[in-house]
Every structure is written in C-alpha cells, then in structure tokens.
Amino acid sequence: MDLNLSAEELAFRDEVRAFIAAELSPETREKLVLGREIGKHDFVEWQRKLNAKGWAVPHWPVEWGGQNWGPMQEYIFLDELQQAPAPSPLQFNCSMVGPVIATFGSEEQKKKFLPATANLDIWWCQGFSEPGAGSDLAGLKTTARREGDFYIINGQKTWTTLAQYADWIFVLARTNPQAEKKQQGISFILVDMKTPGVTVRPIQLIDGGREVNEVWFDEVKVPAENLVGQENRGWDYAKFLLTNERMGIARIGVSKQRIRRIKELAKSERYGDTQLLDQPWFREKLVSVEIELKALEITQLRVLAEARKRGKHGEADPNSSILKIKGSELQQVTTELMMDVMGPFVLPFAASMDDEDRTNEPPIGPDYAASAGPTYFNSRKISIYGGSNEIQRNIIAKAILGF
Amino acid sequence: MDFDFSDDQKLLKESVGKLMASRYGDFEKRKGYQTHTNGFDPAVWAEYAEAGILSLPFSEEQGGFGGGPVETMIVMEEMGTALAVEPYLACVVLAGAVLKYGKADDKIPEIATGEAIVALANIERSSRYDLNDVSLPAKLDGTAYVLEGEKSVVLGGGAADYFIVATRTSGNRRDVDGITLLLVDAKSPGISRRGYPTQDGQHAAEVSFGSVRVPVANVIGEVGKGLPILARAVDEAIAGLCAEAVGAMDALVKMTVEYLKTRKQFGVAIGSFQALQHRSVDMLVMLEQARSMAIYAALSVDDADEVARGNAISAAKVQIGRSAKFIGQQSVQLHGGIGVTMEYKAGHYFKRLTMIEQMFGDSDYHMRKLAASGAAIAA
Numbered sequence A: 001m002d003l004n005l006s007a008e009e010l011a012f013r014d015e016v017r018a019f020i021a022a023e024l025s026p027e028t029r030e031k032l033v034l035g036r037e038i039g040k041h042d043f044v045e046w047q048r049k050l051n052a053k054g055w056a057v058p059h060w061p062v063e064w065g066g067q068n069w070g071p072m073q074e075y076i077f078l079d080e081l082q083q084a085p086a087p088s089p090l091q092f093n094c095s096m097v098g099p100v101i102a103t104f105g106s107e108e109q110k111k112k113f114l115p116a117t118a119n120l121d122i123w124w125c126q127g128f129s130e131p132g133a134g135s136d137l138a139g140l141k142t143t144a145r146r147e148g149d150f151y152i153i154n155g156q157k158t159w160t161t162l163a164q165y166a167d168w169i170f171v172l173a174r175t176n177p178q179a180e181k182k183q184q185g186i187s188f189i190l191v192d193m194k195t196p197g198v199t200v201r202p203i204q205l206i207d208g209g210r211e212v213n214e215v216w217f218d219e220v221k222v223p224a225e226n227l228v229g230q231e232n233r234g235w236d237y238a239k240f241l242l243t244n245e246r247m248g249i250a251r252i253g254v255s256k257q258r259i260r261r262i263k264e265l266a267k268s269e270r271y272g273d274t275q276l277l278d279q280p281w282f283r284e285k286l287v288s289v290e291i292e293l294k295a296l297e298i299t300q301l302r303v304l305a306e307a308r309k310r311g312k313h314g315e316a317d318p319n320s321s322i323l324k325i326k327g328s329e330l331q332q333v334t335t336e337l338m339m340d341v342m343g344p345f346v347l348p349f350a351a352s353m354d355d356e357d358r359t360n361e362p363p364i365g366p367d368y369a370a371s372a373g374p375t376y377f378n379s380r381k382i383s384i385y386g387g388s389n390e391i392q393r394n395i396i397a398k399a400i401l402g403f
Numbered sequence B: 001m002d003f004d005f006s007d008d009q010k011l012l013k014e015s016v017g018k019l020m021a022s023r024y025g026d027f028e029k030r031k032g033y034q035t036h037t038n039g040f041d042p043a044v045w046a047e048y049a050e051a052g053i054l055s056l057p058f059s060e061e062q063g064g065f066g067g068g069p070v071e072t073m074i075v076m077e078e079m080g081t082a083l084a085v086e087p088y089l090a091c092v093v094l095a096g097a098v099l100k101y102g103k104a105d106d107k108i109p110e111i112a113t114g115e116a117i118v119a120l121a122n123i124e125r126s127s128r129y130d131l132n133d134v135s136l137p138a139k140l141d142g143t144a145y146v147l148e149g150e151k152s153v154v155l156g157g158g159a160a161d162y163f164i165v166a167t168r169t170s171g172n173r174r175d176v177d178g179i180t181l182l183l184v185d186a187k188s189p190g191i192s193r194r195g196y197p198t199q200d201g202q203h204a205a206e207v208s209f210g211s212v213r214v215p216v217a218n219v220i221g222e223v224g225k226g227l228p229i230l231a232r233a234v235d236e237a238i239a240g241l242c243a244e245a246v247g248a249m250d251a252l253v254k255m256t257v258e259y260l261k262t263r264k265q266f267g268v269a270i271g272s273f274q275a276l277q278h279r280s281v282d283m284l285v286m287l288e289q290a291r292s293m294a295i296y297a298a299l300s301v302d303d304a305d306e307v308a309r310g311n312a313i314s315a316a317k318v319q320i321g322r323s324a325k326f327i328g329q330q331s332v333q334l335h336g337g338i339g340v341t342m343e344y345k346a347g348h349y350f351k352r353l354t355m356i357e358q359m360f361g362d363s364d365y366h367m368r369k370l371a372a373s374g375a376a377i378a379a
C-alpha cells in the first residue's frame, strides 16, 4: 500500500500544471474563480488549446487522438484542471458522444465527427431526458419513424444543457414502439440542430441563468446514415455513455478549489476584531468538510485502482455511485460554506451570473459576494442530474448490497 | 398551557389568509408585483392598510390595532405561505418596533395608514450580524447631527420615506454605548440610494449619507442608548421571520407531497417509493419542530428579561434555520429538475428560506451567541 504518486505521475502533474499556467486565458480563469458563468468562447478557446496539445480527448482510442493514459493519469489531469480552475473539455463531446461514435459508429461517422468533436468545431448537446422521462429514461416518447433513407423525428426533449450553443444533438428516440421491453425499441441518432423542425426554448433556472433548454422536434427529417450502430440498440449505447460519464463525476478538484478560495476570502473578511478565518468555529466547519473530501479522494483513488486492474473497458463499477453521492453532496456543502463567508452580503441579487446579462454596475458589497447565493441555488442540480442521488442509492442497493 | 387561537385571532387568520390568497393565489401575479419600482405594488400595500394589518402591532393610542406577538405571528405566517414581496417585515414589524420601543410615536400613524414606509439602516460593510458594530458617525453641529457614511442591505430601503439610521455618536466601532438611532427623512439633501432585488425576490438598498443634517429632535430613544432598542426590535423581527418561514415551509412540504402523489415515473407515482415517503416524513418532523420554535419565539419576545428573551429568539432562529435548510433542499431534490426552475414555485420558497436563514444572524451566529451566554435556554 502506498498513497503517494509515482515519480512519473508527479512529473506528469507538474507538466499539466505548467501547461495550464501558461495557456489558460486569465479572463476565463477569473470567471471560474468568481463563480460567473463561462461562455461558449471560453470553452472553445480552451478546448482547442488542449486539443493542440493532444489533451482534449485522452481517453479516446489512440487513432482518434487518445493518449492511452491509465485511469490515474486521467484523474490527475482532471484534478489539475478543476483545481486551477480551468474548464474541463466539454463533456457532451468528450465523455459522451465521442466515445459512443468511436466505439459503435461507422467509419464515415468517425471521420466526419471525431476530429471536429475533439476540437470543439462541433458543439454537441445531450437529448435524452423528456418531461415524462427523467429518472425513468427508458420511458421516453420521442419517435423516429423510418421513411426511405430518412428518419422523421417527433417529440420533445428537455433539460438540454447548453443547447443554445449546440451545432448537433445526440438523441434517444423510439424506433420500435411495439418492442416487448421499452428499452428495446430505442435508437441513438445524431441530428444537426439546423434541420428544419428543431426548436430550442430556454428554461431559466432559479439562479437566473439559462443553461438548460427544451428542444422540440416537429417532423424533423434526418438522413438514415445518422443512426449510430444498429437500430433499436440505442439503450446499450446510452448505458455505455452513462458509464463513461462517471469518470471524475465526484469533481473533487472543484470542491478543493472552492475550499481554498473560501480560506482566502475568510482571511480578508473582518469578523468583530479579528478575521473570519481566525474564528475557531469557522475553522472547524472547514476542517469537517476537508476530512470528508480527503476520504472521498482516497475512495476515488481506490475505485480507479480497481479500474486499472480490470482494464479500460471493464464493466461499470457500482462503486462509482458512491462517488456521485458523496461528491455531489460535498460540492453542495462547499457552496454553503461560501455563503457563510459573505454574511449579509449574500442577499443582494446582481442581475444574473450569465455572461450576456452582466451589467457594468459596481458590485454591492465585496465583488465576490454576488455569486455566492446563485452558486448555492444552482448547485442543487448536482444531486439531480446524471442519475439522481436516489437513483444512485437504488443502484448501490441492488448491485452492491444484493437487494 | 394553551395553544389555541382566540376567536379574534382565528378571525384575523382567516381574513389575512383570504386577502393573501386573492393577491397571491395566482403565482403569475407575484411576478407582476416584482416588476414595480422597489419590487412591490403600492396598490397591494394600500389593501394591507385598508385591512388593518399595517396598524396591527401598534397600540390603540399609537393609532394601531393593539395586536401582540401572536397576531404578528399569524400575519407573518400567511405572508410566508403567499411568498409576499411587500416590505411588511421591514417596515411594520422591524422599523415599527424601533419606533414603538424608542417612544417615537409620531411616525407610527403614517405607517399604520400606509402613507409612509420606514426602513431600518443599521448594517455596514464589516458589521456582519453584530448590532453593536456601528461606525457611521453622527457629529453634533448646533441643533443637528451630521451623518457621513454608508449603510448596506437596508431592507425595504428602496421605497423608504424615512430611514432609521444607527449612528455612532460616541465611543468606538464596537462599543455597546454610544449608538444613537436617528429618524432621517429620505428626501434630505445628501442622501443617495441604490435599490436592488434580493436573491429571494424581495428588495433592499444601499444608502449613502453625504453630510446629511438631521435635527436633534429626531433622536429615537436616548442619545448613545440606541442598542437595547435596536436589539429588541430585531428580536421582534426574528420572531416574525420565524413565523414567515413556517408559513413557507408548510406550503412547501404540502406542495412536495402533492407532487410526489401525482408525478409518475416507472409507471407509478414516485410517492410510492418508501425512500421518498420517509424523506417527506423527515421534512414534516422538521416543520413541526420549526413551528414549535416559532411559537416559542412569539411567546418569548415580550419577556422582560432581556437575556432570556435573546436566548429564546436565538434558539428559535437556529431551529428555523436548520428546518428551512433541510426542507428547502429536500423539496427541490424530490421535485427533480422542475425544482430548480424559475417558473415553478418550489424554487422560490427554497430561495426565500435560504435567505431567511442568513438574515439577522445565520444559524452559526445564533449558536455562538447562545453558547456565549452560558448555553442557557430556559427550561
């Protein structure tokens, strides 16, 4: 047993750190530090820099830009990005649709999409959830009817993150309504957002931001060659995708970075005749979270060590549900701590944290206070999406405890 | 021991409930009110005046209705259920209490009739929740005090016709003595303000005072002895806020349970999952704990023993904060995605409850206050 990184791993960590320090735009970093929303431009610029370095899609097959890193190296990489803080490569592209196309797509699809997906020349969004199909994803109702060389898609997707930026959407649609099990009649189809009949409507979230959308399909005509893999096998590809998504889902680096920031701010926050950070009760609260974070990090490393033993495309590990539950809770708790720093200045609402809504008005109170409340409100989504924490508990109950 | 409302109190509850339902029954109306300057519709305020609730906590001699803390609790609970946006707490309960206990009766009729809005300006950039942490100087110059400085997060400050400003007339920044409360006409030369919405859809303002002259006759209470009045008024506001939180939590728990009974996934109502039933039960337990402490707060706020009163209020605020956090977070969670959207009401309750926990001292603050006073909660 050894908790230390190897010499190579340490050297790699330093290399990543140096690269971020040299290449990340200070504006993008500042937005992340202040808890402001980052825009399309921030994502694209950064991902292209990563891609030029060969780091946008390290976990893809080598012929499509992968690096053949081990799970530990992938973890170090993501952790450094999160702690910098820097944007992660767009997950819809890099962890979701990319690996699906690389694994199940046709040669033409790979050539057409993979390089552009890695470079963020194409922005993808995820068209899975529907108003009636959230936790019960297989209950989806959107249909794709085959007509000659085309599929005709009808239905409604919802909660589609950043669809307003997207060029393409990957959709789960029902191609065989008669299938015996509802999971069996679903297909995975790629749709150009510019196709007539696709409508995007923003949904405003409680923090005032507009990161999610409804996407409507009205007789949308899609070439049949945009089907990924086989018809009616889309559920298998979706499960494969969701397994890939688990990598780094705990986002421990994000919580670490936020705690560091809290300490920095609490040092300058006057508290009676002292600083907030000098208050023993406040330190106890911080330490209490740091203990859990340390435990989770080691748990994460144990899960990765297991993954390394099983090889890259092993079975989904139900232990990653532990990472999701605890990781989301800790991300949420750190946003609560951040509010505690602000005192009464949590209250003022300074328009939205959206890039486009920002005004030039001076901040009310300290300039870092404005995002504390909205970030907390917004963080409640983390235990809802990507399989809610209740669904994760169901998975653990079944797959680990044997109920 | 008696937990029942009197007949008059029942009547009050019913009539305020009806009024709030007519103004807030349709959630879209609330959005409309928020588009007004200062975040509320003066027409609704006028209706409150007509219904007599603006005069509720003042004695008959002061031009009021003679209501006590239980009456305020009743009204505030209805405000919480409705998610009302008018500055009732800020003006009638909080500023009203300062005037009441500072024996500055002459502005009370203007509040009671809805003619004037009064707001308390006590928070400064680094005072956090300490009421004694006051720097803004008021220097005596002939027959006037001259005010210089800034006040922050003044609840209802955008609409205020008068401010009650906590100023420092002697001693140092955190001294208990030397705080003087001044009633300041908001139209006085040298005052500028910046109103803004708060995270929970209510309204506050930053107010700055540049050589503002205030006649010495406008001192509320005694010179240098403002703190006990301020503390008592804030305790009364906290008691009101606790009741508001109970109203909001009660509505939110009901709303969530209703949602679980109607939302279907996997072919069944999600409320059929025992995990979600138990979570709802835990929410209910937290609600009842909060309700009990809101009653405790209302029945303690007139306690002549200042320390006992403060302890009771702090204890209530901590319980309310805990319950508000749990119920707010869990109701959003149990709603799934819809819970984090702007168009749906649950998220707005969640935001209000979150801000209630932060106002007038968060849970940490009141825990430490209680611990410092010897951890003494009256048996």
Ligand SMILES: Cc1cc2nc3c(=O)[nH]c(=O)nc-3n(C[C@H](O)[C@H](O)[C@H](O)COP(=O)(O)OP(=O)(O)OC[C@H]3O[C@@H](n4cnc5c(N)ncnc54)[C@H](O)[C@@H]3O)c2cc1C
Binding pocket: A125, A126, A127, A128, A129, A131, A133, A134, A135, A136, A158, A159, A160, A161, A162, A212, A381, A384, A385, A386, A387, A388, A389, A390, A391, A394, B263, B265, B266, B270, B273, B275, B276, B333, B334, B335, B336, B337, B338, B340
């Ligand atoms: C901000 C945000 C971004 C999102 N982005 C995307 C996206 O880009 N693309 C996409 O396709 N989807 C996206 N989603 C959708 C997300 O995956 C769903 O919200 C999630 O699956 C939950 O579904 P639901 O909201 O319909 O809630 P429901 O499924 O209705 O769940 C309501 C409550 O019931 C609980 N519950 C449900 N079933 C069970 C059960 N069997 N046992 C116990 N409890 C249960 C849930 O945990 C939850 O607490 C996003 C959601 C959010 C909030």
Ligand SMILES: Cc1cc2nc3c(=O)[nH]c(=O)nc-3n(C[C@H](O)[C@H](O)[C@H](O)COP(=O)(O)OP(=O)(O)OC[C@H]3O[C@@H](n4cnc5c(N)ncnc54)[C@H](O)[C@@H]3O)c2cc1C
Binding pocket: none
């Ligand atoms: C100190 C002590 C004193 C007692 N004194 C008395 C006494 O004086 N007279 C007497 O008659 N009995 C007495 N009891 C017995 C007591 O009433 C039982 O222990 C109790 O009813 C639980 O039954 P069980 O122990 O068989 O546990 P089980 O019923 O087997 O329960 C085991 C666990 O499953 C949970 N569980 C069971 N059913 C459900 C469900 N439907 N949904 C969710 N969870 C469920 C329980 O909450 C528990 O956590 C005593 C027990 C103790 C420990």
